[in-house]
Amino acid sequence: MTSTSSRQDPSVVIIGAGMTGIQLVIKLKQAGIKNIIVLEKTHDVGGTWRENTYPGICCDVPSHAYTYSFEPNPEWSSFFPSGSEIHAYFKKVTKKYEVEKHIRFNQLVTRCVYDEESNTWAISNADGEVLQADLLFSATGILHQPVIPDISGLDSFAGAKFHSSQWDHDADLISKRIGVIGTGSTATQIIPELVKLAGSKISVFQRTAQWIVKMDNRDFSDKEKQQFRDQPKRMERIRTWSARFWAQGTAALVSDRWFDRLTHKLVSWNGLRYLNKSIKDPELRAKLTPDYTFGCKRVVINPLFYDAIQQANVDLITENIDRIEPDGIVTKDGVLHPLDILVMATGFDATAFMRPMGFIGKSGVTIEQAWAKKFNAYRSMFLPDFPNFFLMLGPNSPIGNQSIIEISEIQTEYAIKLIDQWRAGKLQTIAAKPEAMQAWASMLKERMGHTVWTSGCQSWYLDSEGDALAWPDKWSKWVAAMQTPDLSDFVQN
Numbered sequence: 001m002t003s004t005s006s007r008q009d010p011s012v013v014i015i016g017a018g019m020t021g022i023q024l025v026i027k028l029k030q031a032g033i034k035n036i037i038v039l040e041k042t043h044d045v046g047g048t049w050r051e052n053t054y055p056g057i058c059c060d061v062p063s064h065a066y067t068y069s070f071e072p073n074p075e076w077s078s079f080f081p082s083g084s085e086i087h088a089y090f091k092k093v094t095k096k097y098e099v100e101k102h103i104r105f106n107q108l109v110t111r112c113v114y115d116e117e118s119n120t121w122a123i124s125n126a127d128g129e130v131l132q133a134d135l136l137f138s139a140t141g142i143l144h145q146p147v148i149p150d151i152s153g154l155d156s157f158a159g160a161k162f163h164s165s166q167w168d169h170d171a172d173l174i175s176k177r178i179g180v181i182g183t184g185s186t187a188t189q190i191i192p193e194l195v196k197l198a199g200s201k202i203s204v205f206q207r208t209a210q211w212i213v214k215m216d217n218r219d220f221s222d223k224e225k226q227q228f229r230d231q232p233k234r235m236e237r238i239r240t241w242s243a244r245f246w247a248q249g250t251a252a253l254v255s256d257r258w259f260d261r262l263t264h265k266l267v268s269w270n271g272l273r274y275l276n277k278s279i280k281d282p283e284l285r286a287k288l289t290p291d292y293t294f295g296c297k298r299v300v301i302n303p304l305f306y307d308a309i310q311q312a313n314v315d316l317i318t319e320n321i322d323r324i325e326p327d328g329i330v331t332k333d334g335v336l337h338p339l340d341i342l343v344m345a346t347g348f349d350a351t352a353f354m355r356p357m358g359f360i361g362k363s364g365v366t367i368e369q370a371w372a373k374k375f376n377a378y379r380s381m382f383l384p385d386f387p388n389f390f391l392m393l394g395p396n397s398p399i400g401n402q403s404i405i406e407i408s409e410i411q412t413e414y415a416i417k418l419i420d421q422w423r424a425g426k427l428q429t430i431a432a433k434p435e436a437m438q439a440w441a442s443m444l445k446e447r448m449g450h451t452v453w454t455s456g457c458q459s460w461y462l463d464s465e466g467d468a469l470a471w472p473d474k475w476s477k478w479v480a481a482m483q484t485p486d487l488s489d490f491v492q493n
């Protein structure tokens with residue numbers, strides 16, 4: 001059992017200094033925990049916003065909602081901020097709250113092993129150094145490990161090729177034939193920038209048409225920014241509006257209530273109307289028309305893509321890819337599409353979570369064994385065989401278009417409530433009981449049947465059995481489930 005002194009002054013290791021890792025340090029310190037080390041694999045904070053630097057990158061959640069609750073930012077330049085502005089915000093918060101002194105940069109964690117005798121975690125880095133911690137947080141993000149498409153001949157491509165999250169800024173794109181594989185949220189932000197390049201020719205390879213919703217971006221005027229500074233409630237109002245708007249958006253995907261079904265009909269109609277109004281050529285329109293239910297895949301929010309795809313220097317190719325050759329992509333109809341540069345906007349492995357690091361819990365159980373049948377975690381965060389371990393943004397964390405920052409903060413507050421109980425000696429370890437985990441998993445499975453995700457599509461929202469990795473119920477239900485930990489679901493003294 002963890003000693004009383006260790007409980008009073010526990011050592012905490014957090015893996016990752018992205019959006020979640022930063023706010024974990026701030027909130028844990030506020031909860032009276034001082035002994036905190038963050039292991040960050042790179043040289044900088046910011047996670048996904050440090051890593052993704054592709055042209056056109058921005059956030060499709062409103063800026064004042066994509067902000068820590070405790071650090072509103074009247075200086076946001078626009079309604080939907082750019083990636084570099086968001087990265088700068090996280091750097092500023094890191095500095096203001098003195099988070100940096102807790103971070104060890106360039107520390108790639110390779111293995112975490114739980115020791116049952118001491119109730120501690122041993123965390124190893126790539127140099128073989130080992131740290132001990134009473135409490136361990138994985139804050140490695142959801143969309144972190146890029147998916148490199150398994151296409152024959154990819155390695156033989158003669159030009160520059162890179163995944164959207166590993167943008168090669170040294171590649172000269174001027175007057176080049178650029179191929180983009182994918183038409184998800186990322187590709188639809190990149191393509192409008194590529195079409196502007198002088199002399200460029202863009203070939204877009206689409207496997208599945210997307211549901212696209214138009215939400216225009218706009219800059220905040222100096223007057224508005226002054227109002228945000230003088231009356232912070234104005235920022236709070238945008239936050240509340242955004243949360244309510246997306247909560248109703250989610251309800252339309254997960255609820256059978258007549259009003260939610262009606263909302264689903266309306267947003268589907270609105271999506272088709274936007275497509276029909278925007279795309280003049282009937283053949284192109286047909287290619288861009290989705291053949292599956294609205295919301296089954298993550299809806300793309302983008303006001304620029306339909307215009308970009310109609311430019312004279314863009315081709316939309318819907319014939320499936322057969323192979324890649326040194327000179328370009330060959331589609332199944334045998335046509336070679338000659339390319340100088342290849343961009344893979346092919347998404348991320350949303351089931352990687354903390355991996356590829358080795359993760360070993362009680363009795364030598366590996367995370368692969370724990371998840372052999374299903375990616376599950378009690379309330380998205382707790383695994384029975386992995387005590388005193390907190391999986392931030394784990395399976396069925398809401399995702400979708402809600403602000404991930406709010407989700408991360410709610411999970412942190414839930415974790416702190418449990419840590420307080422553990423420090424008070426009411427919990428032996430912080431570990432969900434297997435039966436609690438089973439009940440949670442059964443509830444999720446039952447809820448799935450009420451969602452649009454069972455309607456049939458390929459999506460990173462779904463695991464290999466077609467069950468949701470997203471939260472399959474209303475936002476308010478999730479918030480309610482994360483308010484007060486039920487201690488009887490945890491191993492007690």
Ligand code: NAP
Nearest residue numbers: 058059060149182183184185186187207208298345346347
């Ligand atoms: P994604 O939504 O998973 O899209 C990947 C695209 O690549 C899809 O069009 C997919 O086709 C295609 N693809 C994958 N493998 C392929 C293959 N072998 N051959 C042909 N096509 C292939 O990935 P993403 O666009 O990077 O976006 C991932 C998520 O990141 C988003 O859903 C969103 O949550 C987040 N994101 C958010 C923002 C924001 O503004 N907040 C911006 C960018 C990304 P299929 O559709 O047929 O699978």
